[in-house]
Amino acid sequence: MSVVQLKQALETKFVKRVSNEDGSFYWDLVVFYIKVETVIVNAVSVKELFMAAVDKELKLKIMQSAARVFAAKGLKFRMDDIALDMSISKKTIYTVFDTKEKLLSSMVDMAFANIKKSEQEVLDRNDLGTVEKLKALLAAMPEGYGDLNLRELDALKEKYPKVYKKVQKKLESGWEPTIELLKQGKLEGVIRQDANIMILKAMMEASIERFFSDDVLKRNGLTYLEGLNEVVEILIEGIVC
Secondary structure: OHHHHHHHHHHHHHHHHHHOOHHHHHHHHHHHHHHHHHHHHHHHHHHHHHHHHHHHHHHHHHHHHHHHHHHHHHOOHHHHHHHHHHOHHHHHHHHOOHHHHHHHHHHHHHHHHHHHHHHHHOOOOOOOOOOHHHHHHHOOOOOOOOOOOHHHHHHHHHHHHHHHHHHHHHOOOOOHHHHHHHHHHHOOOOEEEEEEEHHHHHHHHHHHHHHHOHHHHHHHOOOOOHHHHHHHHHHOOOEEE
């Protein structure tokens, strides 16, 4: 039925039922328009949800590609490198991330979200004791991130200070599971009673920040993950009974 035919049908119905004293015609029209409006709104919502899903998938693929390129080239990677890796145009990338800084910021969010996921997987394991869980939790890195060239992040503070501050903020938060494990370790007698949890936290944060602000890893030929594991081993072994 065309729009004109629909209009004519409504007008005919209106003429036929306009004299109804109970007002039923008006209610019929209200219900009709609600149904039509619902169909239209639902159609628009489905389209919006579909486009949002497509945009989200593209954003994720760009960040995953950027992580691969970053692992190979460090902070000097370009949008052209990602476009080549994904076999798409650079213009498409800029529709999602109009600056490299925004891309890096989203990569930080994704990396830490995945780290939290890896931490939860450690916490859910029943085959690890408290000390083993502590070590695994502090050195948690999601699958696919272990080879990231984080040794190049010494330039992050200078070139992208906002992104660097975000990294610092995320490193300083989310310590609750680790602190609870340390308390549990004290109750179990596997962690020294005099071990200061806040000092351990500060030392861990300082060590990681040093990785970002200095070339200590590069000079010693270590990856970020190797350096992180070494720090965790030294710190935890210093507080176990």
